[in-house]
Amino acid sequence: xxxxxxxxxxxxxxxxxxxxxxxxxxxxxxxxxxxxxxxxxxxxxxxxxxxxxxxxxxxxxxxxxxxxxxxxxxxxxxxxxxxxxxxxxxxxxxxxxxxxxxxxxxxxxxxxxxxxxxxxxxxxxxxxxxxxxxxxxxxxxxxxxxxxxxxxxxxxxxxxxxxxxxxxxxxxxxxxxxxxxx
Numbered sequence: 640x641x642x643x644x645x646x647x648x649x650x651x652x653x654x655x656x657x658x659x660x661x662x663x664x665x666x667x668x669x670x671x672x673x674x675x676x677x678x679x680x681x682x683x684x685x686x687x688x689x690x691x692x693x694x695x696x697x698x699x700x701x702x703x704x705x706x707x708x709x710x711x712x713x714x715x716x717x718x719x720x721x722x723x724x725x726x727x728x729x730x731x732x733x734x735x736x737x738x739x740x741x742x743x744x745x746x747x748x749x750x751x752x753x754x755x756x757x758x759x760x761x762x763x764x765x766x767x768x769x770x771x772x773x774x775x776x777x778x779x780x781x782x783x784x785x786x787x788x789x790x791x792x793x794x795x796x797x798x799x800x801x802x803x804x805x806x807x808x809x810x811x812x813x814x815x816x817x818x819x820x821x
Contacts, residue, residue: 645772651764656722656757659715659750666712669693676721690725699724704737719753726760730793735800 656679667675676691700707705720720740727736743752771781 641775641778643778645768648768648771652768654761654764656760658757659719659753662715662718664715666709666714667718668712669696672696672713672718672721675718676725679722680725691721696721702733702737704733704740716749719749719756723753723756726756730789731796731800735797739800 663675670693673691673693673696680690699705699721704724705717708717723740724736727739731739746752747755767785776784
């Protein structure tokens with residue numbers, strides 16, 4: 640990657656999420672939650688600028704991606720879930736995000752899990768740039784490689800998150816279908 644491209648992509652290496660202890664420890668209303676999530680994630684996670692809306696939050700609760708608010712107030716736990724959902728939804732189907740979060744929360748305390756998520760998020764940004772530094776590739780080559788890598792990584796995530804996607808389904812032949820109808 641050229642020096643100009645490295646400079647342009649530098650925010651990836653500098654991206655930072657607040658740790659559990661840095662999240663507000665008092666309950667917030669929806670508009671406060673939206674404001675915080677936009678501040679934490681900004682344009683990085685949503686080029687169109689719509690990181691999160693109140694409708695999205697309500698849908699995430701209905702889909703059981705996160706716990707319901709208590710008396711229309713959201714806690715530190717909700718903020719952690721929303722940050723993770725906003726990041727993960729760009730590369731995984733929502734059902735896979737839900738299953739992943741449920742499984743992870745069953746294995747570890749939410750605060751520990753969230754801080755691990757933050758570490759991985761930040762480390763991934765740094766590593767991607769370190770791998771590209773000094774390779775001298777043109778902007779178009781870097782974009783192509785990044786897009787292909789993203790597609791491959793996304794496919795891997797889908798395969799691991801949803802094993803049934805990788806296992807061939809049993810196909811019924813025409814004669815078997817007819818005999819089943821009888």
